[in-house]
Amino acid sequence: MTKRAIPSRRDLLATGAGALATSILPRPVFSQGAPVKVGVILYLSGVQAFMGQQTRKGNDFGAKVVKEAGGPAMEFIYGDAESKPENGRIVAERLIREGCTLLIGTNDSGSTISVAQAAEAAKIPFLINIASAPQITEQGFTQIFRNFTPAGTLVGNAVARIKELGATTGVEPKTAVILHVNDTFGQGIMKGVDVLWDKQQVPIKILDRIGYDVRARDLSVEVAKAKAVGADLLMPITRVSDAILIIREMVKQNWSPMGIISPGSPGPYEKAFTDALGKYGDGYMSCVPWYNPTNKRAREIASRFEKEMDARFDLNAVFAFEAVEIAADAIKRAKSNEPAAIHAALKTTDIADHISYGGPIRFDEKGQNNNIGVVMLQNQNGKPVVVSPADASEAKAVFPFVPFDKR
Amino acid sequence: MTALYLNVISGGILIGVVYALIALGLTIIFGVMRVVNFAHGEMVVIGMYIGYGLWSAFKLPPWMLAPVAAALLFALGYALQLGIVNAFIDRPQHAQFVLFISFALMITGLHLALFGPDSWPIQMVESMQSYTIGPVRLDVLRSQAALMALLLIIGLMLFLRFSTLGRSIRAAADNLIGAQVIGIRVRKVYAVTAGIGMACAGAAGALIAPIFDTQPFLATDFTLIAFIIVIVGGLGSLTGALLGGVLIGLSEALAALMISPALKTTFSYALLVLVLLLRPNGLFGEPER
Numbered sequence: 081m082t083k084r085a086i087p088s089r090r091d092l093l094a095t096g097a098g099a100l101a102t103s104i105l106p107r108p109v110f111s112q113g114a115p116v117k118v119g120v121i122l123y124l125s126g127v128q129a130f131m132g133q134q135t136r137k138g139n140d141f142g143a144k145v146v147k148e149a150g151g152p153a154m155e156f157i158y159g160d161a162e163s164k165p166e167n168g169r170i171v172a173e174r175l176i177r178e179g180c181t182l183l184i185g186t187n188d189s190g191s192t193i194s195v196a197q198a199a200e201a202a203k204i205p206f207l208i209n210i211a212s213a214p215q216i217t218e219q220g221f222t223q224i225f226r227n228f229t230p231a232g233t234l235v236g237n238a239v240a241r242i243k244e245l246g247a248t249t250g251v252e253p254k255t256a257v258i259l260h261v262n263d264t265f266g267q268g269i270m271k272g273v274d275v276l277w278d279k280q281q282v283p284i285k286i287l288d289r290i291g292y293d294v295r296a297r298d299l300s301v302e303v304a305k306a307k308a309v310g311a312d313l314l315m316p317i318t319r320v321s322d323a324i325l326i327i328r329e330m331v332k333q334n335w336s337p338m339g340i341i342s343p344g345s346p347g348p349y350e351k352a353f354t355d356a357l358g359k360y361g362d363g364y365m366s367c368v369p370w371y372n373p374t375n376k377r378a379r380e381i382a383s384r385f386e387k388e389m390d391a392r393f394d395l396n397a398v399f400a401f402e403a404v405e406i407a408a409d410a411i412k413r414a415k416s417n418e419p420a421a422i423h424a425a426l427k428t429t430d431i432a433d434h435i436s437y438g439g440p441i442r443f444d445e446k447g448q449n450n451n452i453g454v455v456m457l458q459n460q461n462g463k464p465v466v467v468s469p470a471d472a473s474e475a476k477a478v479f480p481f482v483p484f485d486k487r
Numbered sequence: 488m489t490a491l492y493l494n495v496i497s498g499g500i501l502i503g504v505v506y507a508l509i510a511l512g513l514t515i516i517f518g519v520m521r522v523v524n525f526a527h528g529e530m531v532v533i534g535m536y537i538g539y540g541l542w543s544a545f546k547l548p549p550w551m552l553a554p555v556a557a558a559l560l561f562a563l564g565y566a567l568q569l570g571i572v573n574a575f576i577d578r579p580q581h582a583q584f585v586l587f588i589s590f591a592l593m594i595t596g597l598h599l600a601l602f603g604p605d606s607w608p609i610q611m612v613e614s615m616q617s618y619t620i621g622p623v624r625l626d627v628l629r630s631q632a633a634l635m636a637l638l639l640i641i642g643l644m645l646f647l648r649f650s651t652l653g654r655s656i657r658a659a660a661d662n663l664i665g666a667q668v669i670g671i672r673v674r675k676v677y678a679v680t681a682g683i684g685m686a687c688a689g690a691a692g693a694l695i696a697p698i699f700d701t702q703p704f705l706a707t708d709f710t711l712i713a714f715i716i717v718i719v720g721g722l723g724s725l726t727g728a729l730l731g732g733v734l735i736g737l738s739e740a741l742a743a744l745m746i747s748p749a750l751k752t753t754f755s756y757a758l759l760v761l762v763l764l765l766r767p768n769g770l771f772g773e774p775e776r
Contacts, residue, residue, distance in 0.1 A: 127704060129604045163604075262749040291749040295708065297699040300498045300626065301743035301751070308491045321606055321700060332617040332626055333494070356608055360615065 115153035116417040118407060119175030121185035121195050126163025128188060130320070130352065131396050135187045135209065137389045138397030142404025144388075145381065151408040165190025172198035172206075181419040182207065182411070184403050187396065189213030189265070199223040205410075205423040209403035210396065213268070217446040224447040225426045227406055228399055229369055229454065231344075235272035236280075237454030238343040238367030241468050242315075243282045245341075245456075248468060249479040253312035253338050255285050259302060259326065260317035262291035265345075269317045273343050287311050296322065303329035312338040316345070323347030323364075324356045331360050336483035341456075342366040349457050349464040351392040358462065363481030365458045365467070371398045371435045373466050373474040378435035392463070402436055437472050490622035495740045497623055501633040502698075503736020505691055508636040509709055510716035510728040511643065512687030518723030519660040519680040520576060522583055526590035528710030530685045532598060534560060534692020535701040539607050542697070549613065549628055550635045552693035557639070560689025561682040568681035573674050591706065598703035606700035614697065632694035639690055640729055643683065647725070656680055660723070715755050719762045721772020730771065734758075 120139055123132035136158065143156055157180060159171035168191030172183055176198065183199055183206040186192045192211035199206035200221050208216065208226040212234055217226055229237070246252040258273065260266040270289060277286060288309045292302045303326060306314060314337050316326055323342075330336070340363065347353055348364040371378040371393060381401065382393040391397065406429060411417070414425035431441040439451030456468035458477055467477040513527045524530075537559055538552040547555075567590075575583050616627040647653035658666040659676045667673055688709075699705065716735050720727025735755055742754035762769060 125599070126604055291747065293749050293752060295752075296748070297705065297708070298502065299748075301495050301740050302748045304491055304494055304498075305744055305748065308488070324608070324700075328614060331615040333624055334617075356610060358610075 114417065115155040116182060116411050116422070117155050117157060117178065117180040119157050119159055119172065119178070119180035119183045119185075121159045121161055121168055121171050121175065121183060121191065122187055123163040123191070124158065124160035128163040130350075131187050131346065132160075132163075134350075134391060134394065134396040135400040137391050138385075138393075138400025139184070139209075139404055141385050141389050141397070142401040145401070146404055146408040152411040154404075154408065154411065159185075161186060161188075161191045161194075165194055167191065168194030169198045171195075173202075176202045176204055180204065181417050182407055182422050184209055184400075184407060186211065187400075189216065192216055193219070196221045196224050202419075203423075204419045205426055207403050207407055207426065209399045213264075217448045221447065223423065225406075225429070225443045225449075226447055227403060227441060227449045227452070229452045230448065231268050231272055232276075233450070233452075234344045234367075234369070234454060235269055236276050238456075239273060239276045239280050239282060241367045241454065241456040242284070242341055242343065243280055244468060245339075245477065245479060246283070248470075249477050251338070251479055253284055255287050255309075255311040256313035256315050257287050257306045257309040257311040258289040258315045258317065259299075259306050260289065260291050261294050261319065261322055263294040266291065266294075266317045269344055273315070273317075284313065286315075292322070297325075299325045300329050300333075302326075303333055303335065307333055307335040314340045316340065316342050316347075318342065318345050318347045320347040320350045320352050323353055327357050327360055327364070331484045334485055336481075336485065338480040340364045340481070344368060344454070346395065348459060349392075349394050351394070354459055354462045354464075359487045360484060362459050362461065362487070363478060365456055365477070365479075366464075367454050367456050368395050369399070369452050370395060370437055370455045370457060370464075370466060370472075372437040372472055374472055375435060377433070381435055394464075398436055402434060402441075405434065406431065406441060437466075492744070493623045495744045496737065497625055498629065499737040499740025500733055501626070501629040501736070502740075503733035504633040504640075504729075505629075505636045505694055505732075506712055506716060506736055507729045507732025508640055508687050508691040508694070510713045510720065510732050511640060511725060512684040512691070513713040514717045514720070514723055514725065514728045515643075515687070516681060516684035517717070518725075519656055520677055522572065522576065523580075523587065524684065525584060525587035525710065526594060527684075527688055527713050528706035528708065529591045529594035529598075530560060530564075530688035531692040531695070531709040532701070532703060532706045533563070533594065534689035535696040535699075535705070536598065536602065536607075536692075537689065538693030538696030539609060539701050541693070542609050542611070546611075548631075549611070549694060549697045550631050552696065553635050553639065553690040556693035557686040557690035561686040563682075563689075564685030565678045565682035567685075568678040569674070572681060573677060576677065591710070595703050595706055602701075602703070604702065604704070606702045608700040609697040611697060626698075628697045632698060635694055636691060639687070640725075643687070644725055652676075652679060656683075712755070715759050718759055718769055721769030724769065724771040724773075727769055727771030731769070734770075 159175050161167040161171050172195040187210045189211045206224050210228050212231040214230045260270045344367050348366045354361045385393040410425035414421040438453035455466045455472050457464040458467045465475040466472050516524050534556040537556040541547050541552050613627040618625040655671045655676050716731040720731025739751040743751040
């Protein structure tokens with residue numbers, strides 16, 4: 081008679097831990113014929129909720145338009161990362177456990193990387209709507225597809241637009257001062273500007289770079305300091321609330337340089353900005369990816385969005401909308417809700433007729449769409465219009481802009 | 488360059504006076520009850536929402552927002568003290584800390600639930616205006632807020648010095664047993680003190696609402712700044728709170744100008760450490776007896 085081995089406490093613990101790990105690892109649940117479950121991870125609450133909510137509107141409207149056009153059945157499940165980058169992974173894992181076989185998100189580079197890790201582990205394709213950190217496509221992720229410009233490309237295009245300004249308007253600014261939010265995003269854009277400014281030999285001298293705290297509620301000193309530099313151009317790198325603070329201070333301190341041009345940051349094109357500042361928001365220029373106003377369908381979509389969603393069709397909405405169209409195109413071609421099939425279809429995406437400014441949507445081996453263009457917007461009569469480049473322009477740039485005390 | 492310095496210094500002093508009103512609320516509560524109100528910043532944010540609401544509904548000028556917010560926050564502070572905090576006065580400090588931190592979390596949660604995370608900006612004509620005095624441009628809203636805050640601070644100091652109730656509050660702060668012996672109803676005095684402390688926070692919030700956009704997450708910043716001011720000025724000292732507020736406003740502005748705007752808050756903390764090292768009881772605080 082053989083002696084039966086009694087499991088030790090260590091064996092029991094190991095077995096229990098293994099079972100627990102197996103049960104909590106995200107595993108998608110597929111069912112043939114059912115709508116494809118698409119997990120959308122956004123910041124729907126917390127300090128960055130405004131952008132998240134705006135992105136959600138773009139997503140919802142995209143879903144509506146795809147449905148109207150007889151696109152594939154998709155069920156969108158939203159996950160709120162609560163403006164905390166580290167939550168991206170947790171929310172993504174939950175959505176994968178709920179059966180999502182495609183993820184979209186996240187409108188922030190930090191949480192995008194966090195979601196990409198979860199997507200990579202579970203082999204679920206992840207379509208990035210907005211996130212510009214260069215490292216996202218440099219970490220070897222195989223499941224990501226980014227339909228947004230990396231910071232370097234964004235800034236490179238923005239610098240090119242600023243360089244063109246003198247030629248297109250006949251007015252050549254000589255000097256500039258940068259006022260930037262002092263966080264990862266702000267410093268990244270500023271360093272990019274520094275590098276590309278020299279590389280593209282922009283004939284405008286940057287006299288000073290003034291950083292401010294990301295939590296600053298008062299920018300009076302920063303604006304006074306920038307004013308004292310006496311530059312022709314102010315180049316702010318901001319988010320919407322600080323962009324508003326800067327303009328308010330400029331008006332109060334009666335500082336009207338030749339122009340205000342953001343080299344690639346959110347803020348001035350947003351409805352919150354133009355609503356808050358009225359006529360004082362006009363003239364502000366920003367260089368960002370945008371919808372192509374010379375494309376008839378893009379204009380119609382923008383017009384419908386503004387009526388039906390009661391919001392501006394801004395960068396957040398445009399790229400959220402386009403992500404849904406890319407997803408629908410891939411699912412249609414995949415003819416399956418299996419993540420591997422959707423991934424394979426996304427790899428071969430080739431959409432020539434789309435709403436954003438730029439070339440066909442195609443993803444390279446790292447999952448990056450390199451054909452996204454950057455336009456220069458200027459707020460005119462309370463709304464942003466494209467003023468450059470020529471093939472996307474809908475209005476002429478007002479440069480130098482009208483001084484604040486003459487409005 | 489002189490104009491730049493004059494503008495920055497004047498701006499720092501103006502916001503410093505409003506900060507002083509916030510700190511005054513914290514220091515008066517501590518001075519009388521020896522209770523640290525960790526929810527003080529949240530009270531300021533309540534005042535901001537009240538200011539926003541009053542402005543939205545009645546388009547009241549900024550200086551008129553403060554008295555209404557002060558009255559409402561006085562009532563809230565009075566009720567909270569009588570209903571809850573009085574029961575914690577004789578309990579260990581950690582129990583008091585937990586109570587006030589709970590208040591802070593509940594208030595922020597309530598703000599988020601009611602108003603959401605977005606900023607609520609007040610857009611009035613004065614938002615874009617400034618007074619010009621020679622080379623100096625004074626922000627209209629800041630000037631009005633600082634003037635109103637200064638009036639409230641002076642009024643409070645006079646009240647504490649000359650009114651019967653004010654004397655009772657000071658008596659309770661100086662010698663609790665003595666105050667009880669001569670018949671002062673200490674629990675009622677505590678409630679009035681809490682009301683006054685929170686009224687200061689509410690009034691300052693309403694004055695700040697047109698300057699900083701209102702949102703729930705500002706509370707921590709206000710609590711921290713109030714702590715820095717009262718520690719620099721001296722815990723329990725009204726003069727210390729006033730001068731500490733001005734000093735912090737001024738030092739932040741000058742640090743932003745002369746060192747780096749990104750380091751202005753860091754400079755406040757450095758100042759705090761320096762004061763703690765050289766004068767542990769603050770610039771105007773008295774050593775514990």
